[in-house]
Structure formats: structure tokens, C-alpha cells
Amino acid sequence: MPDATGLELIRQELGDAVLDTVFFRDRATLIVDPPGIRGALEQLRAHGYSFMASLHGVDYYPEEPRLGVIYELLDMRRVDRITVKLRVPSDAPSVESVTEDWPTANHQEREVYDMFGVVFDGHPDLRRILMPEDYEGHPQRRDFPIGGEPVIFTRDEAKWLEARQ
Amino acid sequence: MSAVETPIDGSETTDELLTLNFGPHHPATHGVLRLLVTLQAEVVRDIKPIIGYVHTGIEKTAEDKSYWKVIPIVERMDYLAYYFNAMAYIGAVETLVGVEVPKRAQYLRVIHLELNRIASHLIWLGTSALDLGAVSIFLYCLREREMILDLFECSSGARMHTRYFQVGGVIEDIPASFAPKLREFLAIMPKRADEYGAILNSNEIVLARLRGTCPLDAETLLGLGVTGPLLRAAGNPWDLRKAAPYSSYDDFEFKIPVGTVGDNYDRFAVRLAEIYESVRIIEQALDGLPEGPHITEDRKVALPPRHELATSMEALIHHFKLVTEGFRVPPGEVYNAIESPRGELGCYVRSDGSSKPARVHMRDPSFVNLQALAPMSRGSYIADMIATTAMLDPILGGIDR
Amino acid sequence: MEVKRETLRVQGLNAHQLLRGEELEGANQPAHLEGEDLERYVEERMLTTTLDQAVAWARSNSFFPLAFGLACCAMEQFHAAGPRMDIARFGYEAFRASPRQADLIILAGRVSIKMAPVIRRLYDQMLEPKWAISMGACCSSMGVFNNYALVPADKFMPIDVHVPGCPPRPEALMHGVLKLRKMVQNDPEAGWRERYGAVGTEETLHGA
Numbered sequence: 001m002p003d004a005t006g007l008e009l010i011r012q013e014l015g016d017a018v019l020d021t022v023f024f025r026d027r028a029t030l031i032v033d034p035p036g037i038r039g040a041l042e043q044l045r046a047h048g049y050s051f052m053a054s055l056h057g058v059d060y061y062p063e064e065p066r067l068g069v070i071y072e073l074l075d076m077r078r079v080d081r082i083t084v085k086l087r088v089p090s091d092a093p094s095v096e097s098v099t100e101d102w103p104t105a106n107h108q109e110r111e112v113y114d115m116f117g118v119v120f121d122g123h124p125d126l127r128r129i130l131m132p133e134d135y136e137g138h139p140q141r142r143d144f145p146i147g148g149e150p151v152i153f154t155r156d157e158a159k160w161l162e163a164r165q
Numbered sequence: 166m167s168a169v170e171t172p173i174d175g176s177e178t179t180d181e182l183l184t185l186n187f188g189p190h191h192p193a194t195h196g197v198l199r200l201l202v203t204l205q206a207e208v209v210r211d212i213k214p215i216i217g218y219v220h221t222g223i224e225k226t227a228e229d230k231s232y233w234k235v236i237p238i239v240e241r242m243d244y245l246a247y248y249f250n251a252m253a254y255i256g257a258v259e260t261l262v263g264v265e266v267p268k269r270a271q272y273l274r275v276i277h278l279e280l281n282r283i284a285s286h287l288i289w290l291g292t293s294a295l296d297l298g299a300v301s302i303f304l305y306c307l308r309e310r311e312m313i314l315d316l317f318e319c320s321s322g323a324r325m326h327t328r329y330f331q332v333g334g335v336i337e338d339i340p341a342s343f344a345p346k347l348r349e350f351l352a353i354m355p356k357r358a359d360e361y362g363a364i365l366n367s368n369e370i371v372l373a374r375l376r377g378t379c380p381l382d383a384e385t386l387l388g389l390g391v392t393g394p395l396l397r398a399a400g401n402p403w404d405l406r407k408a409a410p411y412s413s414y415d416d417f418e419f420k421i422p423v424g425t426v427g428d429n430y431d432r433f434a435v436r437l438a439e440i441y442e443s444v445r446i447i448e449q450a451l452d453g454l455p456e457g458p459h460i461t462e463d464r465k466v467a468l469p470p471r472h473e474l475a476t477s478m479e480a481l482i483h484h485f486k487l488v489t490e491g492f493r494v495p496p497g498e499v500y501n502a503i504e505s506p507r508g509e510l511g512c513y514v515r516s517d518g519s520s521k522p523a524r525v526h527m528r529d530p531s532f533v534n535l536q537a538l539a540p541m542s543r544g545s546y547i548a549d550m551i552a553t554t555a556m557l558d559p560i561l562g563g564i565d566r
Numbered sequence: 567m568e569v570k571r572e573t574l575r576v577q578g579l580n581a582h583q584l585l586r587g588e589e590l591e592g593a594n595q596p597a598h599l600e601g602e603d604l605e606r607y608v609e610e611r612m613l614t615t616t617l618d619q620a621v622a623w624a625r626s627n628s629f630f631p632l633a634f635g636l637a638c639c640a641m642e643q644f645h646a647a648g649p650r651m652d653i654a655r656f657g658y659e660a661f662r663a664s665p666r667q668a669d670l671i672i673l674a675g676r677v678s679i680k681m682a683p684v685i686r687r688l689y690d691q692m693l694e695p696k697w698a699i700s701m702g703a704c705c706s707s708m709g710v711f712n713n714y715a716l717v718p719a720d721k722f723m724p725i726d727v728h729v730p731g732c733p734p735r736p737e738a739l740m741h742g743v744l745k746l747r748k749m750v751q752n753d754p755e756a757g758w759r760e761r762y763g764a765v766g767t768e769e770t771l772h773g774a
Contacts, residue, residue, distance in 0.1 A: 054511050149712070192663040196635070196640075219636055222715035238710060310645070
């Protein structure tokens with residue numbers, strides 16, 4: 001992890017794209033403006049962070065902007081990790097896709113779309129990956145009910161059948 | 166054995182493309198993986214994997230449970246590397262809470278993790294050999310795996326999904342019978358691995374199917390986010406146990422097997438060699454196992470030992486609070502990555518200050534590695550694609566979560 | 567005088583008891599037989615019943631399980647077929663890849679909503695008589711994960727034996743399979759359509 005000063009230096013380099021930095025438990029996070037994500041990631045790649053370890057989504061319900069997309073970058077030469085985070089509101093959840101520059105983002109962006117509803121512009125094949133194609137709703141949003149079925153045990157079967165009548 | 170580009174009689178190819186569905190139920194798909202394979206005669210032109218057939222909503226369920234209750238939920242993700250799932254999640258929570266893990270617990274964790282690595286590689290070897298046609302290897306591997314599961318049962322009571330790792334250490338110290346049993350196993354395992362190597366490496370069919378098929382260079386793999394034995398087979402020696410050691414891995418001496426060409430044979434050889442290295446690590450951990458507590462002394466995070474409950478009021482209160490509500494974690498977000506048998510297993514935990522996590526995301530290596538299947542198999546035959554899927558070691562529980 | 571086989575099965579009788587003239591329970595009592603009728607009746611029935619028993623014995627000892635594993639329970643299913651807990655001792659080692667050749671489907675693992683129609687189609691492709699074992703907690707009840715993504719197997723297909731556990735030990739799976747074997751051995755009419763009153767629900771492809 002770049003230390004706190006290193007993080008500030010990176011922030012200065014990236015300029016306006018960075019909204020904020022967080023240095024928590026020795027881990028560095030850059031909070032980036034959504035339109036500038038591709039440029040920011042390219043600049044970080046030039047810095048050495050050439051491996052994208054993970055791309056995942058978070059739901060900050062009920063704070064707005066609600067949907068977050070997190071990019072975990074790794075510098076294999078210096079064994080350094082940095083996190084890039086962006087947040088989009090749920091009424092306009094669109095982010096530019098980084099699949100062209102980082103091929104690993106293909107399936108992972110589809111998963112974020114499936115689970116949170118964040119639309120990645122420019123993604124070659126944005127469709128649901130884990131849920132059935134015709135599923136409605138985005139399950140991992142915090143206001144989506146967890147679901148589940150009541151479990152009918154054999155000894156209670158009579159009670160359930162009665163209740164259904 | 167390179168890709169077939171032109172038909173044998175040199176004519177212009179007018180073959181139409183056929184899309185074949187390797188449905189979710191297929192003996193060679195290592196779980197419920199569905200592949201839409203675009204074929205030109207018998208040559209694979211494109212593969213589209215369709216997943217989600219065992220999507221369990223693990224991450225969503227984890228938001229509903231207190232932190233220690235999430236451990237069994239998350240264990241069931243990558244169902245061959247259950248200790249690793251638990252370790253990644255627990256590492257993230259320990260970072261958030263800021264709790265120290267005692268040395269003995271770290272060594273015990275390493276022992277169990279490496280045993281799990283061997284067990285996972287054994288199933289991989291057995292099922293891959295089954296795909297290639299060598300049926301008896303499957304039974305031999307299960308024989309060794311039974312020994313490992315016996316060890317797990319000895320230390321924690323369950324064969325799979327043991328809940329042995331807890332936040333702050335391990336749930337219980339190992340019994341007295343564990344060490345001798347483990348030494349027996351460690352004496353046998355390298356010889357058995359030699360047997361597997363001897364059988365498979367001198368088998369013409371296995372060699373013909375694996376050597377030179379579906380290579381992919383390290384650069385493309387890195388772009389695709391692939392880590393683990395697949396990346397090491399292509400020549401890049403990236404291993405989180407060496408690069409960013411966690412849980413006392415830097416106390417042990419072991420080598421990282423690295424391949425040269427990056428074809429299926431290298432992937433196979435790298436995993437087989439990793440079994441020997443894991444045995445070495447376990448030996449060193451067992452020899453150097455320090456005395457001490459097996460879980461952190463911080464009673465706000467770990468359950469107090471049972472004998473204290475009879476005498477100490479605070480212990481009783483701590484026990485009650487931990488079991489009913491669970492411990493609270495200060496707000497923050499952390500991503501913690503470890504080296505699982507398939508690659509980088511990461512866990513992202515976001516906590517909002519309550520006793521339940523606000524978001525748990527497992528970055529599963531198989532999910533990301535699956536993207537490499539298409540570039541690897543383009544231009545090869547169907548049979549090579551089957552071998553590649555086997556060498557990719559996909560675990561659908563991890564892919565679908 | 568016609569005595570329905572149905573009656574015999576319902577009453578759990580065989581011809582020997584009828585010959586001894588014991589009392590039958592329930593509403594479906596056959597008319598009282600005497601003399602020649604009784605002789606003929608017993609001849610017909612005894613042979614059929616013994617043949618049925620023999621067929622049931624053969625069926626129960628030669629399940630062809632479908633090679634079908636979904637998640638963690640599949641690992642324990644492998645171990646049930648492995649060298650220590652050897653399923654081949656009982657004759658069930660012939661795991662078939664094609665559902666058309668299998669008669670036992672062991673649902674090993676969690677059934678997601680995307681997979682449920684696939685499993686149903688596999689089950690429909692199996693030929694009668696067929697049985698289903700739901701292995702593990704996730705497909706029997708919802709198991710550890712009671713959420714939006716899973717479906718209990720009982721919801722979309724009839725299950726004969728539920729094996730609890732998460733995952734059940736290979737010994738537990740064997741126990742479940744042997745329970746099924748006992749069930750099949752004792753029941754001369756083995757097809758599930760008769761058992762669940764679903765005769766006439768076969769799905770045919772050509773609209774016949």
C-alpha cells in the first residue's frame with residue numbers, strides 16, 4: 001500500500017478526477033469522479049498498478065450517491081495495492097466501462113450490473129450473468145428483500161394445507 | 166498439435182459455424198457450467214460461458230448475519246477451498262477490528278490451509294484425470310483425500326465446511342492425536358504424489374492431450390486478471406504467500422513451481438509440484454508449532470473459554486453478547502487477498518458500525534479465471550477444450566457464489 | 567371373480583394370507599372366495615406377487631445413479647463412490663452421464679432458480695421407474711441459505727428420500743440410498759406416477 005504521503009502525491013498527480021482520499025488501516029483509497037474513471041485508471045497503470053485484482057459494487061443505501069463501484073489495483077513489482085472508488089446515484093447509474101483497457105473487467109462489470117443495476121457504457125456484452133436473463137430487480141441492493149421460502153416439514157404439512165384452504 | 170487453420174485438402178473453407186451447447190449437465194464441465202461453443206467442424210472458434218446455475222446469494226445472505234455467523238455462509242462458496250474462503254473473510258474482519266492473531270493460531274491456520282490446498286489439488290487431479298480418461302487416478306486421489314478429511318475431522322469435528330477458523334484465531338486447539346496422524350500423512354503424501362506423477366507422466370495419451378495444447382502467454386493472462394497456478398504455469402511466479410505474506414507464511418521455506426510454456430501440461434505439472442511444496446510447509450509448521458493461546462485473548466471478539474464462565478461475571482456477559490448480538494466492527498471498508506489453490510481469493514468487507522456486515526464481496530479466482538477459457542481454447546479441438554476446462558480448475562460454487 | 571391387484575397392495579397382503587382366510591381391514595375387501603375360485607386365485611396371484619417381488623428386488627439392487635453434482639454435496643458424493651465408503655459394494659457404481667440411462671437422480675447440492683428448470687427437464691427425460699434423492703440440507707429444505715436465489719427441490723419434483731446434512735457424510739448418503747432400496751424392495755409398483763397419483767401427466771414431444 002502506498003503510505004499516506006504517497007497517496008497524496010498520487011492524488012495531486014491525478015488532479016481533478018480525484019474527489020477524496022481515504023487512508024484506513026494502511027490501505028489507500030482514491031475516490032474518483034465517475035466521468036474520469038478511465039483516465040484515472042490509465043494514469044495509475046502508468047504508475048505501475050497494472051493488474052486489476054477486483055471490480056465490485058457496493059450499495060451505500062440510504063446515502064446518495066448510492067451505488068459504488070470499487071476497482072482494486074495491484075502493482076506486482078512493488079507489491080502495492082490501491083483502491084479506486086466511485087459512486088453513482090441510483091437514478092442515473094451509468095459509468096464508462098473499462099473493459100477495453102482491462103479485459104478482466106468483462107465478467108465483473110456484468111456482475112455489478114446484474115446485482116446492482118449499474119450500467120456500464122461501452123461494455124461489449126452487458127447482460128445478466130448470475131441471475132436468469134429475464135429476472136427483474138437487482139438482488140444485492142440493500143432494499144431488495146432477502147427472499148426465501150417457508151420450509152414445509154412433513155409433520156406440519158397438514159397445517160399448511162389447511163392454511164392454504 | 167497447434168491450431169488447425171486450413172482444411173486438409175487446401176480448399177477454401179465453407180464450413181458453417183455450429184453453436185453447440187455444453188449444457189449445465191455434462192460430465193466434463195466440473196460443475197454446472199454451461200458453455201456455448203461455436204464450432205467450425207471440430208475446431209473451436211469461440212466459447213461463451215454461461216454461469217449462474219448455482220448462484221446462491223451468498224453475499225446477500227451474509228449481510229443478514231452477524232460477523233461470526235457469516236463464516237459458515239462464506240465457507241460454502243468455493244466448496245473445495247473452504248478454509249481459504251474463511252481465511253480471506255476473517256482476515257478482512259480482523260483488519261477492520263484491529264485484533265491480533267496469536268502465533269500458534271497462525272501456524273495452525275497455515276497447517277489447515279495447506280492441507281486444504283492439497284485436498285483441493287487432489288480433487289482437481291482426480292476429476293481432470295477422469296476427463297482425460299484415466300479413471301483409476303480418481304479413486305487414488307480420493308484415498309488420500311479421505312486421510313486429509315480425517316485430519317480435519319480430528320481437529321474440528323467436520324470433514325468439510327468446518328468453521329474451524331474464527332475471528333482472532335481458531336475455534337479450538339488441536340487434540341493430541343492430530344500431530345501423529347498428520348506426520349503419518351506427511352510421510353505418505355509425497356510418495357503418493359510420486360505415484361500419480363509416474364502414472365500420468367508416462368502415459369502417452371495424457372501427454373499428447375496436455376503437451377502443447379491451448380497455451381496462453383502471461384501478458385494476456387495478466388490482462389484477464391488470472392492468478393494462481395494458471396499464471397505460474399505461464400512463467401510469472403506471482404504468489405501471494407511469498408509476495409505479501411499473511412499468517413506467518415514468511416516463517417516457512419518453500420518454493421514456487423513455475424512453468425515455461427503455459428500450456429495444459431505446465432498447468433498440470435505446476436499443481437502437482439505444489440502438492441510437494443505444501444507438504445514441506447506443513448512439516449515446517451508442525452515442527453515449529455509454538456505454544457500459546459489458540460485464539461485472541463480479546464474477549465470482545467472471541468468467546469471466553471468455558472471454564473471461565475463458571476467464575477467470572479465479565480466472561481459470562483461477553484459470552485452472552487457475542488453469541489446473541491455478535492461483536493461490533495468499527496465502520497470502514499477493507500479488501501483482503503490470500504492465495505487460494507485457484508489464485509487470488511479476495512474478500513471485501515464493508516462495515517457500518519453494527520454487528521452485521523454491510524457488504525461482503527468475495528473476489529473468487531475461478532470467476533475471473535473463467536474469462537481465460539475462451540482465449541485459451543480458440544483454434545483448438547473440442548477434446549483440447551475439455552482438457553483446458555479441466556486444467557483451468559473452475560469451481561462453480563466460487564464462480565456463481 | 568375379479569380381485570384387483572390394487573386391493574392386495576393396499577392391504578399389504580400376499581396370497582398366503584388370503585389362503586389362510588384372515589380378516590382384511592379397510593373398505594376394499596375382496597369378496598369371500600371358496601373352493602375352486604380360491605385355488606385359481608391363489609395360483610394367479612402367487613406367481614405374480616413373487617415375480618413382482620423378484621423384480622422389485624432386482625430394481626432396488628441396481629440403481630443407475632445419474633452423474634449429477636451441483637455443489638459441495640457433490641464432493642461427498644464422490645467420496646461415497648470412493649475407495650473407503652464404496653458405493654460399488656451395493657451395486658450402484660454405474661454413474662450414467664445420460665439421464666435416459668439413469669434411474670436414480672441424487673440432487674447433490676443447492677438448487678438455484680436458474681437450475682431448477684434444467685433439473686426438471688433432466689428428471690423428465692429419465693425413464694420410469696425413477697427415484698430421486700435430495701442430498702443435503704440445501705435442496706431438501708433451504709439449508710443454510712434461505713434466500714431469493716434458491717428453491718427447495720420438493721417444489722418442482724417429487725423426492726423420495728431426503729438426506730440431511732451440510733454436507734452429509736458419505737455414510738449418511740449411503741444410509742439414504744439404502745433406505746430407498748428398502749422402499750423399492752417392498753413396493754411392487756415402483757413408478758412414481760402411480761405413487762403420487764400423477765398417471766397421465768407424461769410429457770410427450772410430438773403432441774400425441
